[in-house]
Amino acid sequence: MPAYKSIVILTGAGISAESGVDTFRDKDGIWSRVDYRDVATPEGFIRDAARVHEFYNQRRRGMATVNPNAAHAALARLEREFSGSVLLVTQNIDDLHERAGSTNLIHMHGELGKALCQACEQRSAWSKDMSALSQCPACGAVGYLRPDVVWFGEMPYQMERIYAALAGCDLFLSIGTSGNVYPAAGFVEEARLHGAHTVELNLEPSDGHSSFNEAVLGKATEIVPAFVDGMLSAR
Ligand code: BV8
Numbered sequence: 001m002p003a004y005k006s007i008v009i010l011t012g013a014g015i016s017a018e019s020g021v022d023t024f025r026d027k028d029g030i031w032s033r034v035d036y037r038d039v040a041t042p043e044g045f046i047r048d049a050a051r052v053h054e055f056y057n058q059r060r061r062g063m064a065t066v067n068p069n070a071a072h073a074a075l076a077r078l079e080r081e082f083s084g085s086v087l088l089v090t091q092n093i094d095d096l097h098e099r100a101g102s103t104n105l106i107h108m109h110g111e112l113g114k115a116l117c118q119a120c121e122q123r124s125a126w127s128k129d130m131s132a133l134s135q136c137p138a139c140g141a142v143g144y145l146r147p148d149v150v151w152f153g154e155m156p157y158q159m160e161r162i163y164a165a166l167a168g169c170d171l172f173l174s175i176g177t178s179g180n181v182y183p184a185a186g187f188v189e190e191a192r193l194h195g196a197h198t199v200e201l202n203l204e205p206s207d208g209h210s211s212f213n214e215a216v217l218g219k220a221t222e223i224v225p226a227f228v229d230g231m232l233s234a235r
Pocket of ligand 1: 202
C-alpha cells in the first residue's frame with residue numbers, strides 16, 4: 001500500500017447502521033416511511049413545524065440508545081495513529097464519530113444534538129425534545145428554534161474547508177453512503193481530479209461506484225477495521 005500523506009474520509013448512514021441507527025434509502029429506510037419534502041426541507045418546516053420537530057425528536061431520543069461501533073472506532077484509531085493528516089467529513093447528524101474519539105470532524109449536514117435559533121442565529125447544545133414552545137438558551141427567544149441540520153435546498157456546512165481538503169488529499173475514502181445526495185456525492189470526482197486514489201467501502205456498490213478506483217464491499221464493522229489495519233501495518 002503506497003505511503004499516503006493526507007486522507008479525506010466521507011461517511012454516510014451506513015457506518016451507523018450496525019449501531020442500530022436507521023439508514024435513509026435501504027429497504028424500509030427512513031425515506032420509505034416519510035416523505036423528505038415534509039420533514040427535511042425549509043418548506044416542510046414552514047408548512048408544519050410540529051411534524052418536523054417530532055421527526056427529529058424521535059431521532060434525537062434514539063441517540064440515547066445507540067453506541068459507536070467497530071467502524072467508528074477504527075476511523076478514530078486511524079486519526080490517532082496515521083502519520084499524515086486525516087479529515088473525517090460525515091453526512092450523519094448522530095454523534096457516534098465523536099463518541100468513538102474522532103476529533104478532526106465536519107458534520108456537513110449538521111447535528112441532531114444542536115439547536116439553531118432563527119432569532120439570534122446562535123447554535124446551542126440540545127438533547128431534549130424541541131417544539132415551538134422551546135426557548136433559545138442563548139437569547140431567550142421562544143418559538144424560534146429549529147434543529148441545526150441542513151435540509152434539502154440548504155447549503156451544507158464548511159464546504160470551502162472540505163473542497164480545500166479534497167484538493168490536497170492523496171487518498172479519499174467513502175464509507176456507508178449511497179452516493180445519492182449532492183454535493184457530498186460529487187466529492188469523489190473532486191478528489192480524483194486532484195490525483196487522489198479513491199476507495200468506496202460499502203455494503204453494496206453505490207450510485208457513484210464507477211467513479212472509484214477501488215471498492216471494498218461488506219459490512220462496515222468488518223471491512224473498515226480491516227482496511228485501517230492494512231493502512232497502519234503498511235507503515
Ligand atoms: C444543496 C438532513 C444547494 C439531515 C439531508 C432541488 C432543489 C434544491 C437542491 C436540489 C434539488 N435537486 C437536487 C438537489 C440537490 C440535493 C440533492 O442532492 N438531492 C438528491 C436527493 C438528488 N442536495 C441538497 O439539497 C443539498 N443542498 O444542494 O444546496 C445550494 C446552493 C447554493 C446555496 C444554497 C443551497 C443539501 C443536502 C442535505 C440534505 N439533508 N439530511 C437529516 O435529516 O439527516 S440528506 C440525507 O441523505 C442525510 O443527510 C444522509 O446523510 C444523506 C445521504 O444519505 P446516506 O448517508 O448515503 O444514506 P443512505 O441510506 O442513502 O445510504 C446508506 C448506504 O449505506 C447504502 O449505500 C447502504 O448500502 C450502505 N449500508 C447500509 N448498511 C451498511 C452499509 N454499508 C456498510 N455497512 C453496513 N452495515
